[in-house]
Amino acid sequence: MQALGIIDIGGTSIKFATWNGQTIQDRHAIDTPATKADFFELVTMEVTKMKQQRKITGVAISSPGAVNKLTGVVEGASAIPYIHNFPIQAELSERFGLPVSMENDANCAALAELDSGAGKTANSLIFLVIGTGVGGAVIVNHQIWHGAHLFGGEFGFMMADETHILSELGTAPSAVKRYLAAHPDVPAVSGKTLFELAANGDVAAQQEVQVLYHALAKAIYNLQYSFDPEKIVIGGAISNNAQLIPGINREIEAIRKQVKIASIKPDIVACQYHDEANLRGAVVDFEQTYAQV
Template sequence: MKNLAVIDIGGTSIKFGAWVNNELITLGSEPTPDNIASFYKILKHRVDEIKATYADISGVAISSPGAVNKEARQIDGASAIRYIHGFPIFEQLETLFDLPVSIENDANCAALAEVANGAGKDNKNVLFLVLGTGIGGAIIIDGKIFHGSHLYGGEFGFMLVNDHETLSEACSPVNLARKYNEITGEGLTGKEVFDLADQGNQIAYELREKMLKSLAVSIYNLQYSYDPEKFILGGGVSNNPRLLPLLKKKIHEMVASVPIAEIEPEVELCQFKSNANLYGAVVDFLQEHK
């Protein structure tokens, strides 16, 4: 088994770890710098520390935002970290570390972690949905990431769920809060609006019902498009214990309303939380550098 340095690049912080003797060791984080020179300096310093501390580090596994183009060996698309996009960053980092490098999209890494040793560990075909500021996700087919023809595989947030809203607009907790606050003039969070619906607040209840229905319709449609063994939900909203039972009820109603529907989508919450991207980056490296 390879020992690796592991990095999770985020918009506000960069997490570090080491994969040693088949175990993940978390090693803290650094604030994400605003320029690429500082970015390289931090990464080299931390990887050099890992190499000095742990024996036989043979590569660097990285989770990153953006559309990771493994063929072109660069990060396409856009993210909050603009300076990592649009050039052959794989080669730059391999020169910096003097080690082989793998990079995969952060949502894809989280999905790989779940399939390797989480909620999807007994499954080969899984759809992973991340409910955060928007809706992201990943498609796992035969245990591996399906990137799609344009690197948009798993970008479920782009799907239209009604005449004017994407899945991200209809179902993210951030937008749930925005809609409620625009009506009431309050400043609640998505979780607060979600919980307020249980306390008899009619506005919160109706908005939550619309959110759950849109998510249920999307899961139903994806079930009959990709036919996965299960769906795994991640993101901050997955910590809300009320989400899963309410969503399952909506999905059940959806399936019951379609006479020809024989399969009810199986939905579970993710098991990995804050370290999912680090763990998944390791899985990606080991798949890529067998």
């Protein structure tokens, strides 16, 4: 396996690393520049160092936004407006003097889990990233399903009930927001604290956590019967919560009791990689991209 440079573009910072064919090396992060010119200057300088120190043969990039693999354009929107709507992949390749691959960050994380993480035994999986909202990826036969409009995996837009989407009901920040709205006299709490309050008998906290469990369970049940993946992998900081998957499974069992013909129980697992997932997945995407050339 070849030596590669890796870049994970984020709204707050950009992570840089190298890949020696087996492991991630030289990992560090730098604040995301405010302008396109400063961005190009930074990434070009970092890749030049990689070329000198590690003799890399390509650069694998994880990016926010809807990455069009055919055009090399980052479509849609993100926290970094200047990376969108021009042929950024081609420009980066010219600046680096190396082949470049680009893929959406959630898709990269899913590829990492599929390749050597929680989904490594699977050919197909659904990856849900649960953070401020809900995103993720669909993988079929080891390939990302991008969708006709590059919206494959945008699970947060799914309707969770008659009036709310999944991102409004199925995340810890949304549960905290509902809890605080009903208890304006309570100091600000975190998602972790809300789960602790629920475990300690706070009825209002239990109700909001239950809403979260049910919304995620309903979405996962529907995804299982829509795509029939071998595994459903949960990512995001909430995946570290030992209560999460048992709570979702209880709600799925309740749904399966309602739907008598529902014979399949989704195989839900927590992700293995966390802050390394985008970097590792970008490498997988590079190898897939240039294996086809």
